[in-house]
Each structure stands twice: as structure tokens, then as C-alpha cells.
Amino acid sequence: MKRILSLIAGLFLAFNAMAQAPAAPQQKIDELVRLLQDPDVQAWLNSRKEAGAPAASPASSTSPASPAGTSNLADWETAARTRVHEIIAAIPAIPAEVTAAALRARQDATSRGYAPVFVIFGGLVALGLLAEALYGRLVARRETLLGRLAPVGIFAGAMAIVFFAVEWPPLARVTLLAYLSAFILFRLAIVCLSAADIAAPLRVRLTIIFAVVSLAAATAAVGNPLGVPPVVTGAISYCFSVIGLILAIEAVWATSQRSRAWKAAVAAFLVVLWLIWCVNMRGLFWIGIYALVLPSILNTTGRIAGSFISDPASLRGILIVRGARAAVIALAVGWLALVWQLNPDTLGQRDPFVVALFYGGLKSVLILVCADLLWQLVKGWIDRTLRVATDTTSLAPADAARRARFRTLLPIFRNALAVLVAVMAGLIVLAQLGVQIGPLIAGAGIFGVAIGFGSQTLVKDVISGVFYMLDDAFRVGEYIQAKDYKGTVEGFSLRSVRLRHHRGPVFTVPFGELGAVENMSRDWVIDKFRITVGFNTDIEKARKLTKKVGAELQEDAELGKLFIEPLKMKGVEEFADYGIVLSFAMTTVPGMQTYVRRKAYAKIREVFLSNGIAFAQPTVQVGGDDKDGGAAAAAQAIRAQQASAATPAK
Incomplete structure (x- = not known):
């Protein structure tokens, strides 16, 4: 459906070109100048001028003054009505005028020894097709847009060489140029349709x-050079426009899968656009066309431009895709300005306010396009940098820290830049539309001061966030604790930080509420833990075994890279109720100390038990003063029981 609407835009573009009346031939201009210089004609003109002046004077003195807008509207309505009547009256004369023009072109060619124009046209087309066939034999055709356009370029080039090498008769030259150009454009359209x-x-x-469309454009272009009156040329254009309108409506109804109501609405809209074109309101007509088909044209242009690059997300890809769309919008704006300029009798051009608003709107569109292109380039660079900054494996600590800082600051910079671009583009657009932005800026300043007094907490949060960023207090991906909040930093806004708790909940904390921040993921972590062993433990033996455990942990392929300082036993921390408390310490990378500690616990338990070092357990002493006697008796009973179990039965 989008392609149908794009087609309709091209159709009306050709009709608009057909309706432009070309300049009169030099021969007729010379004849007009000669008639104006004739004394009898000058005397008649003077008499008519003198007779018309008194009649006009009373009317001007007695008629009330009418507003300028009403006069402009009446003049435009009269001109449009007159033009429509002239076109309708000229339709019966189309066959005779077309036949006479064809005879003039034929006689102009045959009188100078050339073949008729249609024979020359057929010969040039055959020559172009022959050159295209030879190119197809020599070069393999590629199934790409450029590969399909290359044969058409060879076809057009071969015809152009012969056309410009021969001195054709004047009328034949104009006719051949118009119809050959239309034929080439038609072939280009066919190639684009086949590629889509x-x-x-x-x-x-x-x-x-x-x-x-191609036939209509060529016929309208050669009308005036072949002596066809401008009114008849306009009538031919209107007849072709009716045919094109009928074909477009039929295409909508036959190929669209939408509802009948939607098809009827599109058909009615096309009819309204055609009527607007008929009454010469070209600016309004093209605005309607752009609203109808420009989004689909932009999507198609972006898709075609993206097919020429491998990475659309790169700066080059963004520049090509967005630049192609911006070029299409710029061309559309330029064409709209040209159409407006070439139709000085349009109703809107007689009102200075409408003219200023129209040109201000065109400039505003270009400003918004430039702002969007700038924003997309900066946003693409930031997004690509963030994707690269997330991969910190196999990097030095300094490089990893720098990338973490990028992940922290770039989102804030992106948000601030988006606000800045939007505000600046909006102010420039308002200025182009005639709005005085000086008082607006001053009023915004006063309003900002009032808001500042009423939202001190918000201002405090924003300013606190700025200073946290300047101090590099934390970065995205680091684990922090502030007051009752702790978690991994997931992101920022202008006024708050988002923390993910290790159990899952997410805290959104304003910067002003953070206070002192405890960063648990910066540089290194010293992890200390204690183990209680029995009172009869050999402390030196435990120290050596711990040193051995630390060496084995560092040699481990998975755990070794997590250590900064190996596991060591600091010594006896205290004497507890049930044993001796030994203190251990190790230095690891941030965030991995818990994982390393669990591995160290398992390794220490295994090594201590295998070397006869028992861990302290809570015990209760029951008995009198003979503390060792009860224990010795119990031990003796256990040994006797074990000995009897080991003695074989007789």
C-alpha cells in the first residue's frame, strides 16, 4: 500500500510539470513586438485607455473598500474558475491540435532530409537496446540495484551519444529529447519496481x-515548441491526470488488503488532492502528498541505503542511512519551495503572513532534520562505546576502571545532550516561525528561579549527583552501601541512582539521600575470617599448613587470578571458651572475596583434619574435682570395647 501511495506522488509530480506553461517561441515574440510598434495599433490602445479611465473612476469612488483578504480570495476564485472553463472548452480541440503538431514535426524533419520523428525515435531505441545486449554478453548481470541500473545506463548512454552527435532539426530535436527522456525514466521505474x-x-x-505518467510528461513538454496553444496543453495534462487518478484508485481497491472503509477514505483523499491540483493550489497539494507518502519513501530510502553497508549501527552506517533520509526530506522541502515560487498567483502568496509562515515552516523542517541527524550520530557513538565498555575481560585494572567510568558517565551525558538538542532545536524553530524567543527565554529564567525555590530537594538531588560523578564515588556495576541501601549500581538518571540488591529488589535512591557511600568494588578487598581449633593444637604447624593452602589456591587456574595477596594465618586472635581462635586474611579482587573464602574454608578443613588438627567443639564437664579421671575412665572403657570387638571368637 505504501508503494501505491509513493506511485501517486510520482504521478502528480509529472502532472505538475505538465501544467507549467513554457515560454513562447522567439518568432511569436518578435511578431508581437512588431505589432505593438505599429502606429494604428498604438492609436487604438491609447483610445481604449482614455475611454476606460472615466468609467473606472466612478466605480472606484463609489464602491466601498474591501478587505485585502476578501479581494485576494475573489481574484483567486475568478482566476481558478476562468482556468477551469478554458480547459473544458479546449478539450474538443485536442485531436486537431495534436494532429497539427505531429504534422509540423514530421514536415520539419522530412524537409531537411531526415526520416520522420517516430522512425528516428525507433532507431535510437533500437541502438540503445543493441548496446545494452552487448553489455549483457560481456558483463554478468548482478542481482543488485546497481547491477540492474547499469544496463539502463548503457542504454541511455548509447542513445545520448548518437543524439548529441547529430544536428537534428529544431522540432525533431525537442520532440526526441522529451520522449527519449520519458522512455529512460520509465525504464528506471521498471528497474526499481523489479528490485522491490x-x-x-x-x-x-x-x-x-x-x-x-511518462507519456503525459513528454507530451506536455513538447506542446508549446510544436505550436500547441497553452490552453490545449493544459487540457491534455488534465486528461492524463484523470486517467492517472482512475488507475491509482483502481490499484488501491484491487491490491490493498485493508477494509472497504479504508479504501474509500484513500480514494476520497486522492480525489480531493486532484481537485486541489486542478485549482492550482500546488503548495497545499504537495503538503498533502508528503503527508501521504513521505513516511514510506523514507523507510524505503533507509532500507536501500542500509543495503550498501555492513554495520548499520556504526557511525558510517548511521551517517549514510540518516543522511539519505535527510537528503530526501531536503529535496522534498526544496521542491515544495520551488513549486511555491513558480506559482505566484496562488492564494496563499498574496498574504504576507502566510508567506512568512510557509517559509518559516520549511526552514523549521530542515532544522529538525539536522538536529535529528546530529542526535543520531552522537547517540550511536555513545551506544557503541557503552557496548564496548561492558566487556572488561582480559583488560588491565586501569583500562577496566576507565571503561566502568564510561558506563557511568555516558548515559548521563546522553540524557543531558538529548534535552539540550531538543531545547535548542525548539527555540530555533520558534524563531523561524516568527516567535520572539527573547521574552520567552527571560520568562523561562524567571520561571526557573521560582521552580528552584519550590523544588529545593530536586535541585539538591541533581547537584549531589553531579558531585558524586566528579568524585568518581561509584560506577555502573560496582557494589555500594549507603545508609540502609546497598546493591549493585545498575544505572543513573539526573536525580537518582538505581541499586540492585543481591537478593533481587531494586532501590531507586535520590542522590541527596545517599550520604556517605561505601564502595565495596574498588581496587582490592582484604577479607579476614577466624577459625577455632583445640587447645592442644600446634600453632606453628597450623601456620605452615595455612601457607601451603594459600599456595595451592593461588596455583589454581580458576582461583589464582582472583588473588592479590595469598591466604595467610595472622596468628592467635584469642583464647575462647572451647579452643584457640586463629585469625586468617587474604587480599582479593573486589566482589569475589566471598567466593574465595568459601573455597578457602573447604581447603583448610581438608588439610587440618588430614594432619591431626581438630576443630574446637562445645563440651560440658560433668563430675567432681577429678576432672581427668572421668575422662581417663571413659577412654579406657572405649579401648576395652574396641579390643574385645577385635578379638576373634573361639
Whole structure:
């Protein structure tokens, strides 16, 4: 459906070109100048001027003054009505004028020894097709847009060489140029249709419509050089426009899968656009066309531009894709300005306010396009840098820290830049539309001061966040604790930080509420823990075994890279109720100390038990003063029981 609407835009573009009346031939201008210099004609003109002055004077003195807008509207309505009547009256004269023009072109060619124009046209087309066939034999055709356009370029180049090498008769030259150009444009349209993903029924209808458009444009272009009156040329253009309108409506109804109500609405909209074009309101007509088809044209342009690059997310890809879309919008704006300039009798051009608003709107569109292109380039660079900064494996600590700082600051910079670009573009657009932005800026300043007094907490949060960033207090991905909040930093806004708790909940904490921040993921972590062993433990033996455990942990392929300082036993921390408390310490990378400690616990338990070092356990002493006697008796009973169990039965 989008392609149908794009087609309609091209159709009306050709009709608009047909309706532009070209300049009169030099021969007629010379004849007009000669008649104006004739004494009898000058005397008649003077008499008419003198007779018309008294009649006009009373009317001007007695008629009330009318507003300028009402006069402009009346003049425009009269001109539009007159033009429509002239076109309708000229339609019956089309066959005779076309036949006479064809005879003039034929006689102009045959009188100078050339073949008729249609024979020359057929010969040039055959020559171009021959050159295209030879190119196809020598070069393999590529199934890309450029590969399909290359044969058309060879076809056009071969015809252009012969056309410009021969001195054709004047009328034949103009006629051949118009129809050959239309034929080349038609072939280009066919290539684009074949390259696009379009269903066969729709492709056939679009081919027919482009053929009608090409023929209409060429016929309108040669009308005045061949002596066809401008009114008849306009009538021919209107007839072709009716044919194109009917074909477009038929294509909408036959190929669209939308509802009947939607099809009827599109058909009615096309009819309204055609009526606007008929009454010469070209600016309003093209605004309606852009609103209808420009989004689909931009999407198609972006897709075609993206097919020429491997990475659309790169700066080069963004520049090519967004630049192509910006170029299409700039061309559309330029064409709209040209159409407006070439139609000075348009109703809106007689009102200075409408003219200023129109040109201000065109400039505003270009400003917004430039702002969007700038924002997309900066946003693409920031997003790509953030993707790269997330991978910190196999990096030195300094490089990893720098990338973490990028992940922290770049999102804030992106948000601030988005606000800045939007505000600046909005102010420039308002200035182009005639709004005085000086008082607006001053009023915004006063309003900002009032808001500042009323939202001191918000200002405090924003300023606190700025200073946290300047101090590099924390970065994205680090684990921090502030007051009752702790978790991994996931992101920032202008006024708050988002913390993910290790159990899952997410805290959104304003910067002003953080206070002192405890960063647990910066540089290194010293992890200390204690183990209680029995009172009869050999402390020196435990120290040596701990040193051995630390060496084994550092040699481990998985754990070794997590150590900064190996596991060591600091010594006896205290004498507890049930044993001796030994203190251990190690230095690890941030965030991995818990994982390393669990591995160290398991290794120490295994080594201590295998070397006869028992861990202290809570015990209760029951008995009198003979503390060792009870224990000795119990031990003796256990040994006797074990000995009897080991003695074989007789």
C-alpha cells in the first residue's frame, strides 16, 4: 500500500510539470513586438485607455473598500474558475491540435532530409537496446540495484551519444529529447519496481501507471515548441491526470488488503488532492502528498541505503542511512519551495503572513532534520562505546576502571545532550516561525528561579549527583552501601541512582539521600575470617599448613587470578571458651572475596583434619574435682570395647 501511495506522488509530480506553461517561441515574440510598434495599433490602445479611465473612476469612488483578504480570495476564485472553463472548452480541440503538431514535426524533419520523428525515435531505441545486449554478453548481470541500473545506463548512454552527435532539426530535436527522456525514466521505474518486493498484480498496475505518467510528461513538454496553444496543453495534462487518478484508485481497491472503509477514505483523499491540483493550489497539494507518502519513501530510502553497508549501527552506517533520509526530506522541502515560487498567483502568496509562515515552516523542517541527524550520530557513538565498555575481560585494572567510568558517565551525558538538542532545536524553530524567543527565554529564567525555590530537594538531588560523578564515588556495576541501601549500581538518571540488591529488589535512591557511600568494588578487598581449633593444637604447624593452602589456591587456574595477596594465618586472635581462635586474611579482587573464602574454608578443613588438627567443639564437664579421671575412665572403657570387638571368637 505504501508503494501505491509513493506511485501517486510520482504521478502528480509529472502532472505538475505538465501544467507549467513554457515560454513562447522567439518568432511569436518578435511578431508581437512588431505589432505593438505599429502606429494604428498604438492609436487604438491609447483610445481604449482614455475611454476606460472615466468609467473606472466612478466605480472606484463609489464602491466601498474591501478587505485585502476578501479581494485576494475573489481574484483567486475568478482566476481558478476562468482556468477551469478554458480547459473544458479546449478539450474538443485536442485531436486537431495534436494532429497539427505531429504534422509540423514530421514536415520539419522530412524537409531537411531526415526520416520522420517516430522512425528516428525507433532507431535510437533500437541502438540503445543493441548496446545494452552487448553489455549483457560481456558483463554478468548482478542481482543488485546497481547491477540492474547499469544496463539502463548503457542504454541511455548509447542513445545520448548518437543524439548529441547529430544536428537534428529544431522540432525533431525537442520532440526526441522529451520522449527519449520519458522512455529512460520509465525504464528506471521498471528497474526499481523489479528490485522491490512487490506482488505481481501490483507491479503490473504500477508499470501501466508509470507508462501513462511518462507519456503525459513528454507530451506536455513538447506542446508549446510544436505550436500547441497553452490552453490545449493544459487540457491534455488534465486528461492524463484523470486517467492517472482512475488507475491509482483502481490499484488501491484491487491490491490493498485493508477494509472497504479504508479504501474509500484513500480514494476520497486522492480525489480531493486532484481537485486541489486542478485549482492550482500546488503548495497545499504537495503538503498533502508528503503527508501521504513521505513516511514510506523514507523507510524505503533507509532500507536501500542500509543495503550498501555492513554495520548499520556504526557511525558510517548511521551517517549514510540518516543522511539519505535527510537528503530526501531536503529535496522534498526544496521542491515544495520551488513549486511555491513558480506559482505566484496562488492564494496563499498574496498574504504576507502566510508567506512568512510557509517559509518559516520549511526552514523549521530542515532544522529538525539536522538536529535529528546530529542526535543520531552522537547517540550511536555513545551506544557503541557503552557496548564496548561492558566487556572488561582480559583488560588491565586501569583500562577496566576507565571503561566502568564510561558506563557511568555516558548515559548521563546522553540524557543531558538529548534535552539540550531538543531545547535548542525548539527555540530555533520558534524563531523561524516568527516567535520572539527573547521574552520567552527571560520568562523561562524567571520561571526557573521560582521552580528552584519550590523544588529545593530536586535541585539538591541533581547537584549531589553531579558531585558524586566528579568524585568518581561509584560506577555502573560496582557494589555500594549507603545508609540502609546497598546493591549493585545498575544505572543513573539526573536525580537518582538505581541499586540492585543481591537478593533481587531494586532501590531507586535520590542522590541527596545517599550520604556517605561505601564502595565495596574498588581496587582490592582484604577479607579476614577466624577459625577455632583445640587447645592442644600446634600453632606453628597450623601456620605452615595455612601457607601451603594459600599456595595451592593461588596455583589454581580458576582461583589464582582472583588473588592479590595469598591466604595467610595472622596468628592467635584469642583464647575462647572451647579452643584457640586463629585469625586468617587474604587480599582479593573486589566482589569475589566471598567466593574465595568459601573455597578457602573447604581447603583448610581438608588439610587440618588430614594432619591431626581438630576443630574446637562445645563440651560440658560433668563430675567432681577429678576432672581427668572421668575422662581417663571413659577412654579406657572405649579401648576395652574396641579390643574385645577385635578379638576373634573361639
